[in-house]
Amino acid sequence: MSFRSALLSLLLLPCASLAVIAAEPDAVELPAKENFQLFLLVGQSNMAGRGKVAPQDKEANPRVLTLNKQGEWVPAVDPIHFDKSIAGVGLGRTFGLEIAKANPDVTIGLIPCAVxxxxxxxxxxxxxxxxxxxxxxxxxxxxxxxxxxxxxxCGILWHQGEGDANPTRSKAYEKNLTELVDRLRKELDVPDAPFILGQLGQFEGRPWTESTHAVDKAQRHYAETHDNALFVSSDGLNHKGDNVHFDAASYRELGKRYAKAYLEMPQPKSASK
Incomplete structure (x- = not known):
């Protein structure tokens, strides 16, 4: 082997090693099933998240994981949703971090499914x-x-309703919401799983209509009249400039509010096996 060939071979070795090292952070070791607390994230764009991603949103926590598009458990760094190319910071990651902080013996797994x-x-x-x-x-x-x-x-997180704030859909919202929650709990075998729903954005540039108020009333009423259901306020939160989606800071705050609601409610009597 010539000197040039030998040198080239040596130069290639570190590159291969670096490739392995770069892949290692995505490799996660799951805890025992009873110590792996999962949360389903469902709804529309304000659950998926459209906030601008900052360096803090890319910091991995070994105890907060997410199920990626390929069905693999990886560190939860934003965006965790993949419904559209504009997915960004949402409330899910902050929720997971807050729950992990309050429960140091468990790992949190987020299941992003919003569209x-x-x-x-x-x-x-x-x-x-x-x-x-x-x-x-x-x-x-x-x-x-x-x-x-x-x-x-251990819980289902829901943020949705903008798509139903019209005269026709708003009238059937609470009925549809009740059926959805009952169906989810039955099909996932979690009859007492907490269901937490967040309030629609309250933005001056997009005043609420009669239909928006109807959806809000339906969500509040559902939470007030059903066990293991909580309503989270969006008071004081801001939009990203489009009068529809929260900004990144507001998503993080909303995640904290969801977490506070979950941590303060009685734990479910049973959980999936």
Whole structure:
């Protein structure tokens, strides 16, 4: 072997080593099933998140994981959703960090399944969402069931309603919401799993209509009249400049509010096996 060939071989070795090292952070070791607390994230774009990603959102925590598009558990760094190319900072990652902080003996697993722009009627078996060419409910269910092989579902986080703030859909919102929660709990075998829903954005540039108020009233009423259900306020939160989506700081705050609601409510009587 010539000197040049030998030198070239030596130069190539560190590159290969670096490739292995670079891949290692994504390799995670899962805890025992009882110590792996899972949370399902469902709804539309304000659950998926559209906030601008900052360096702090890319900091991995070994005890906060997410199920990626390929069905693999990886560190939860934003964006964790993949419904659209504009996915960014959402509330899920901060929620996970807060729950992990409060429970140092467990690992948190997030199951992102939100789809931007979807009305609640697209969250039923067989429903198709033309803009995203997806079946939101049917795509979510196998992901959630696959995740349950590794952990225990401890809660369902929902943020949705903008797609139903019209005269027709708003009238059926509470009925559809009740059926959705009952169906999720039954199909995932979590009859007492906490269901936490967040309030729609309250932005001056987009005043609420009668239909928006109707959706808000339905969400509040559901939380008030059903066990293991909580409503999280969006008071004081800001939008990113479009009068529709929260900004990154508001998503992080919303995640903290979801976490506070979860931590302060009585724990479910039973969980998935």
């Amino acid at each position: 931007g722009g979807t009305p609640i009627e697209h969250w039923v078996p067989g429903a198709y969402d033309p803009p995203t060419k997806t079946h939101p409910y049917d795509d979510m269910l196998p992901r959630a069931k696959k995740a349950l092989e590794s952990g225990t579902l």
